[in-house]
Amino acid sequence: MSGKGLVTPGPTMKARSKVAVEDPQLQAALSNLDLRLFTAGVVQAEHPEWKDRVAEIRRETLADLDGWIDKLEAKLLSLGVVVHRAATPEEARAYILGLAQREGVRRVVKSKSMATEEIDLGSALEAVGIESIETDLGEYIVQLADERPSHMITPAIHKTLGQIADVLSKEAGTELPVVREPLTAWARDKLREKFVAADMGITGANFVAADTGTIVVVTNEGNGRFCTSLPRIHVAVVPVEKVVPRFEDLGVLLPTLVMSATGAKMSNYLSMVTGPRREGEIDGPEQLHVVLLDHNRRVLLGTPYEDMLGCIRCGACLNVCPVYRTVGGHAYDSSYSGPMGKILTPLVTGGEEGRDLPFASTLCGACTEACPAEIPLADLLVRLRADLRTPGPVVVPGAQKPAPPPALPVGPVGHSDEHPRKPGEGFATAVTRITVPTRRAPWSQRRMGFDAWSRLWAHPSAYRASLRVGRLGAKALRPRAGWVQRAPLLRAWTDTRDVLVPSGPTFRERWAARERGEERW
Amino acid sequence: MPRVALFATCLVDAVSPETGVASVRLLEAAGCEVEFPAAQTCCGQPAVNSGEPEAATRLARHFVEVFEPFDAIVAPSGSCAAMVHHWYTRLLDGGWRQRAQAVADKTFELSQYLVDELGRPDLGASLGGTTVTVHDACHGLRNLGLKSSARTLLETAGAEIIEMVEPEMCCGFGGTFAVKYEEISAHLADDKLDHGAQTGARYLTSGDGACLMHLEGRRRRTGTGPECVHFAELLAGGLP
Amino acid sequence: MTTQGAVTDAFLFSMAANQCAVFGPNSPAVALDVIVERAREHTADGTAVALPIGDPTLDELGVEAALLAAGVTLLRPDDADWYSGLAVAGVGITSSIAAVAATGNVALGSGVGLPRATSLLPPAHVCVVRASQVYATFAEAISGLLHAGPLPSALTWIGGPSRTGDLEMRTTFGVHGPKVVDIVVLAD
Numbered sequence: 001m002s003g004k005g006l007v008t009p010g011p012t013m014k015a016r017s018k019v020a021v022e023d024p025q026l027q028a029a030l031s032n033l034d035l036r037l038f039t040a041g042v043v044q045a046e047h048p049e050w051k052d053r054v055a056e057i058r059r060e061t062l063a064d065l066d067g068w069i070d071k072l073e074a075k076l077l078s079l080g081v082v083v084h085r086a087a088t089p090e091e092a093r094a095y096i097l098g099l100a101q102r103e104g105v106r107r108v109v110k111s112k113s114m115a116t117e118e119i120d121l122g123s124a125l126e127a128v129g130i131e132s133i134e135t136d137l138g139e140y141i142v143q144l145a146d147e148r149p150s151h152m153i154t155p156a157i158h159k160t161l162g163q164i165a166d167v168l169s170k171e172a173g174t175e176l177p178v179v180r181e182p183l184t185a186w187a188r189d190k191l192r193e194k195f196v197a198a199d200m201g202i203t204g205a206n207f208v209a210a211d212t213g214t215i216v217v218v219t220n221e222g223n224g225r226f227c228t229s230l231p232r233i234h235v236a237v238v239p240v241e242k243v244v245p246r247f248e249d250l251g252v253l254l255p256t257l258v259m260s261a262t263g264a265k266m267s268n269y270l271s272m273v274t275g276p277r278r279e280g281e282i283d284g285p286e287q288l289h290v291v292l293l294d295h296n297r298r299v300l301l302g303t304p305y306e307d308m309l310g311c312i313r314c315g316a317c318l319n320v321c322p323v324y325r326t327v328g329g330h331a332y333d334s335s336y337s338g339p340m341g342k343i344l345t346p347l348v349t350g351g352e353e354g355r356d357l358p359f360a361s362t363l364c365g366a367c368t369e370a371c372p373a374e375i376p377l378a379d380l381l382v383r384l385r386a387d388l389r390t391p392g393p394v395v396v397p398g399a400q401k402p403a404p405p406p407a408l409p410v411g412p413v414g415h416s417d418e419h420p421r422k423p424g425e426g427f428a429t430a431v432t433r434i435t436v437p438t439r440r441a442p443w444s445q446r447r448m449g450f451d452a453w454s455r456l457w458a459h460p461s462a463y464r465a466s467l468r469v470g471r472l473g474a475k476a477l478r479p480r481a482g483w484v485q486r487a488p489l490l491r492a493w494t495d496t497r498d499v500l501v502p503s504g505p506t507f508r509e510r511w512a513a514r515e516r517g518e519e520r521w
Numbered sequence: 522m523p524r525v526a527l528f529a530t531c532l533v534d535a536v537s538p539e540t541g542v543a544s545v546r547l548l549e550a551a552g553c554e555v556e557f558p559a560a561q562t563c564c565g566q567p568a569v570n571s572g573e574p575e576a577a578t579r580l581a582r583h584f585v586e587v588f589e590p591f592d593a594i595v596a597p598s599g600s601c602a603a604m605v606h607h608w609y610t611r612l613l614d615g616g617w618r619q620r621a622q623a624v625a626d627k628t629f630e631l632s633q634y635l636v637d638e639l640g641r642p643d644l645g646a647s648l649g650g651t652t653v654t655v656h657d658a659c660h661g662l663r664n665l666g667l668k669s670s671a672r673t674l675l676e677t678a679g680a681e682i683i684e685m686v687e688p689e690m691c692c693g694f695g696g697t698f699a700v701k702y703e704e705i706s707a708h709l710a711d712d713k714l715d716h717g718a719q720t721g722a723r724y725l726t727s728g729d730g731a732c733l734m735h736l737e738g739r740r741r742r743t744g745t746g747p748e749c750v751h752f753a754e755l756l757a758g759g760l761p
Numbered sequence: 762m763t764t765q766g767a768v769t770d771a772f773l774f775s776m777a778a779n780q781c782a783v784f785g786p787n788s789p790a791v792a793l794d795v796i797v798e799r800a801r802e803h804t805a806d807g808t809a810v811a812l813p814i815g816d817p818t819l820d821e822l823g824v825e826a827a828l829l830a831a832g833v834t835l836l837r838p839d840d841a842d843w844y845s846g847l848a849v850a851g852v853g854i855t856s857s858i859a860a861v862a863a864t865g866n867v868a869l870g871s872g873v874g875l876p877r878a879t880s881l882l883p884p885a886h887v888c889v890v891r892a893s894q895v896y897a898t899f900a901e902a903i904s905g906l907l908h909a910g911p912l913p914s915a916l917t918w919i920g921g922p923s924r925t926g927d928l929e930m931r932t933t934f935g936v937h938g939p940k941v942v943d944i945v946v947l948a949d
């Protein structure tokens with residue numbers, strides 16, 4: 001999931017956050033936006049009934065995800081779509097690269113997609129000499145700057161207009177003015193050349209309807225229309241949870257997605273693609289391929305993390321998040337940032353990436369409140385903090401025992417009417433990445449500390465003694481009315497704030513004094 | 522006369538006993554008979570939020586045992602009351618879960634108890650001429666639905682409330698987050714204190730001592746923002 | 762019908778709010794005049810008008826004949842230079858198969874003679890909408906389309922001129938698609 005240059009470097013979220021907070025340009029870009037006022041609670045206020053319906057549809061889908069995937073696959077095949085089930089990003093990349101090479105593809109145009117970020121497809125294509133152009137203006141800017149998107153709806157949100165003009169001027173080879181319209185016009189012409197010359201369009205999908213096989217791509221700019229209309233091959237990379245049972249479900253899902261994402265009533269463009277170009281039509285892709293990506297998602301079904309698969313990628317949780325709003329998206333060093341990214345990243349990478357992310361939260365719950373899919377994000381963050389104690393893949397309480405790897409070879413072949421999928425084929429390698437808990441969490445220093453602390457404080461006398469010891473220790477700091485400016489052991493606090501330490505009598509001592517009549521309140 | 526068990530919280534017990542004293546005075550002004558179960562310690566929130574549910578469970582059991590005999594349990598902290606409401610039933614199993622639910626059903630945050638449960642917004646306190654801005658501490662707001670009760674108490678006492686920008690935005694405390702990510706934490710405190718300062722109010726108040734300790738600690742360092750005081754102390758200061 | 766009238770008015774209002782030029786509801790004769798007038802304006806610099814073949818609404822109105830009578834250059838999907846011509850055409854004309862008042866958007870279906878690119882490549886798009894096909898809500902339109910027959914291979918929803926919020930989150934128009942969208946509502 002990595003590979004892209006970052007604006008905010010550093011090995012840990014902690015280190016990157018420090019850089020982000022101290023970066024005046026980034027802080028200027030972030031403070032330009034009133035993200036929260038922009039989207040928070042619009043759906044909840046204007047259409048409270050949508051949220052319940054969305055959550056209901058997502059739960060219904062997840063309750064039988066494999067069943068809906070099978071239905072979708074059958075429908076897609078009947079439309080002449082080639083379907084490939086990819087258990088891992090490697091498999092998805094191998095399939096797409098194989099296809100591109102077989103078809104002699106030289107240039108690819110991409111429409112903004114979290115899934116292709118997740119599998120780092122752009123770099124993989126470039127590595128084999130296929131030009132891959134991001135066509136969403138924000139993504140294009142980010143690509144030219146060799147960075148990664150910092151917000152899933154507005155990828156270049158971390159950049160000021162001046163920085164954007166610099167990036168585009170460099171590509172143009174001439175000084176472009178720091179004015180929106182001419183910058184946009186330049187990018188329009190530049191990208192138009194790329195669209196016309198591209199052999200393959202790659203998109204994600206916001207939803208895919210199982211009953212009609214319709215792939216939905218939401219954009220404002222129209223780049224999604226180009227990618228799905230002009231190149232002769234269209235590949236949609238679709239994480240499995242994007243399936244929705246019925247086309248009619250889009251009636252509520254799309255307005256909710258857009259309103260939660262941008263506060264608008266509807267996005268400017270929606271492309272609903274049902275199969276490749278039909279007989280007699282003169283445009284549209286001749287070949288349509290759907291890559292269904294699992295990447296440790298199906299193994300979450302039936303676990304407390306199942307809810308996370310209900311995410312519709314609206315970004316509302318990012319917009320309301322105090323941490324996101326302070327550090328921006330790059331501090332997460334992951335395709336997915338903000339509250340949903342802190343949960344999704346360690347889960348889909350099988351615990352290989354983003355293990356520190358769940359701790360970078362105040363647990364304020366603004367995300368949970370904002371989420372139109374009713375995902376209990378703050379609760380999941382708390383759970384993950386516990387489940388990540390065990391090294392390696394995330395230990396998910398209640399996960400199914402991994403299925404044995406299939407005997408059938410899973411190669412870079414799509415399934416179509418000529419090559420039907422054999423039972424059990426596809427997705428199989430994914431389930432081996434998450435282990436079933438067989439052992440308890442190891443005894444880290446943190447765990448030992450909290451264990452000892454809880455044992456002590458479960459005994460009132462030990463608790464009282466510890467308060468007295470604390471007060472004795474604090475005495476050395478010479479508190480003034482309880483406040484201390486510097487405390488060697490509390491530097492993480494006192495570097496930025498004064499600290500209140502135990503000094504005078506505890507509350508219980510004062511209560512006792514009052515009981516004895518020594519004190520009047 | 523309602524019999525109320527005060528859960529002072531470990532933070533109030535150790536470092537801000539004034540908040541506890543003020544809570545008792547307010548409850549008594551509302552006509553309650555207040556008890557302080559001496560066996561009480563901590564609700565266990567630091568452990569659950571640190572990913573140590575086993576340790577939290579141990580303290581949750583202790584809390585349930587200490588407080589189940591009482592009719593009502595009142596805490597001057599939305600966060601600790603929310604811990605009991607939100608997490609105890611998720612941490613405990615079987616019979617313990619039922620006992621936890623029963624305890625949660627009678628556990629209240631202070632302003633919630635006075636205003637919503639007792640219906641006693643008027644405690645006879647007088648805060649005429651005092652200007653206050655209110656920070657909605659997160660767990661009380663989002664897990665207990667607290668929004669108006671502290672404001673009602675303050676307004677009934679005659680205080681003038683001047684709302685800040687985004688009163689529902691987190692102050693950046695977040696338990697261990699405050700020391701793990703101190704840069705973000707301090708940044709968020711500055712935002713909150715700036716918003717408080719913009720109101721021109723004399724005090725910034727809230728129902729959570731931990732948020733206030735964090736904000737006041739930052740204010741003492743930077744010199745920006747209104748004085749941060751628990752609403753119970755403000756109100757008790759206005760009692761005759 | 763008054764309810765449909767209110768829905769149509771709401772639709773025109775939404776589209777205008779989305780920065781479209783809106784016309785109507787008009788009788789067929791007036792609608793045709795508007796279409797020709799808009800087409801001429803968008804091609805005043807001598808560029809061509811891209812017009813689909815076999816679009817039921819446009820054929821019923823007699824758009825082709827009227828445009829030819831007005832002396833504009835037509836580009837048709839069966840022209841050998843359709844694509845190269847489209848890249849420099851001044852306007853594309855289409856009809857819609859559904860429209861929504863609440864969300865302010867129109868749905869276009871692809872088909873034989875109805876290429877996707879007609880409403881995509883030229884800098885202007887004139888879209889003819891039948892008042893009877895305007896739905897109050899997006900959900901109603903989705904159901905209506907589903908039950909009207911098989912879905913087209915490309916069902917494209919358009920709200921207005923192409924736009925982006927990527928530059929410091931202020932709306933800027935004309936990124937990839939048309940910079941101008943005219944909506945002509947036909948009372949039927």
Ligand code: SF4
Binds near residue numbers: 260311367374
């Ligand atoms: S978790 Fe919820 S709020 Fe966040 S992006 Fe997903 S659906 Fe939107």
